[in-house]
Amino acid sequence: MITSKTISNGILRALATILIIGIVLYFLYSIQTVIVYLCISLLLCLLANPMILFFKQKLKFGNSMAAATTIILFVLLLVGFIFLFVPLIISQANNLSLLDTNQLQSQFMETEQSIEAYFNIQHVDLNKVLKDSKITSMLDFTYFTGFLNSIINFMADMGMGLVSVFFITFFFIKDQDNFKTTVREILPDSNEDKIINSVIKINHFLTRYFIGLLLQLTVVFILYLIVLVIFGNKNAFVIAFLCAILNIIPYLGPIIGTILAALLTMISLIGQDFRSEILPTTIYVVIGFLVVQAIDNNISQPIISSKSVNSHPLEIFLIILISGITFGIVGMIIAVPLFTMVKVILKEFFPDNKIISVLTQRI
Structure with a gap:
């Protein structure tokens, strides 16, 4: 029989549960920066696995030496990235800050007249449109230098974060065997083998995926670089690198990269006919x-998406599409790794389910 005391106790337990959940969520929100550091460190460990195995097996390094060497390589890669792009950004920002708006308008009108003459387009008085809209009076290129300063300040604030990430990553790499032993002791005995097998398989598939992705980006970068060098682009290396990095975004990234390459090519040729x-x-x-993207879409991507994670190309396409619609660009980037993790876990815990068995038959 339900009494008022039973009801009140139920309400109190529900309120206590809600309160505890709220406190936990608030605590997680308060330490979100630390959680981000941990996630980045785990990702770096995953990416570093092939290097660590090489250092240990081929060069006979110990755990500490392998971890230290890996961190040094990550730092050198980061420093190289900074030295590659910061001078370019600074020079472009200085050029924009010193740019004469009247000169900009004159060059814009010349370009417009050239386009009209080439395509035989009916003349549109853009000069009058610009004056009526007062766009040139609103242009303030000193904004770019202020924006650059804010980026520099942000990078300075990120210094502590980088130190923290590399510090955590070092110990994750160095003591990963100890961590595995500790986790094994904590896990419940009934699901211990399933969880450990899931982690091993996930690590295997994601390592293959990231290695394949790096190989794909390298191939695309080389092909982009060849195209830009053939046509005499002065910043061929930087543009090819940026456009290759954009290929991390499935389907949408290559389009953005092509538009970016076209714009930067036109800017680099300003002053010519x-x-x-x-x-x-x-x-x-x-x-x-477009030729490079055709090669990538028909050769590189199918190998990475299908072979490295053992999934059908159509399956990968649908997952990326759904993730992109739901979570945007970030969803498109993490779609394949996350989908692979879910498939591995489902197969390990529900191997007898017919639907899951069909979806995970390649794993």
């Missing part, structure tokens, strides 16, 4: 990038 130099060179670069 539009009809005979700027437009043809830009078209050739775009065609070259």
Whole structure:
């Protein structure tokens, strides 16, 4: 029989549960920075696994030496990345801050007239449109230098974060065997083998995926670089690197990279004849990038998406599409690794389910 005391006790337990959940969520929110550091460190450990195995098996390094060498390589890679892009950003920001808006308007009008002459377009008085809209009076290129300063300050604030991530990563790499032993002791005996097998398989598949992804980006970078060098782009290395990095974003990244390459190519050719130099060179670069993307889409991506994680290409496409619609660009980037993790866990814990058995038959 339900009494008022039973009801009150139930309400109190429910309120206590809600309160505890709220406290836990608030605590997690308060330490979200630390959680981010841990996640980044775990990802770096995953990426570092092939290097660590090489150091231990081929070079006979101990745990500490292998961990220290790996961290040094990560730091050198980060420093190289900074030295590659910061001078370029600073020089472009300085150029924009010193740019004369009247000169910009004049160059814009010349470009507009060249486009009209080349494509035989009916004349549109853009000069009058600009004056009526007062766009040039609103342009303030000193904003770019302020924006650059804010980026520099942000990078300085991130210094402590980088030190923390590398510190955590060092001990994750160095003591990963001890961590595995500790986790094994904590896990419940009934599901211990399933959890450990899931972690081993996930680590295996994601390691293969990230190695394949790095290989794909390297191939795309080399092909982009060849295209840009052939057509005499002055910043071929940097542009090819940026566009290759954008390929991390499935399907959408190559499109953004092609547009970026076209714009930067046109900017690098400012001052030359539009009809005979700027437009043809830009078209050739775009065609070259489209050829590279055709090679990547038909050779590199199927190998990585299908072979490395043992999933059908259509399956991968649908997962990326759904993740992109639901979570945007971030969802597209993490779709394949996350989907692989879910498949491994489902197969390990529910191997007799018919639907799961069909979906995970390649794993």
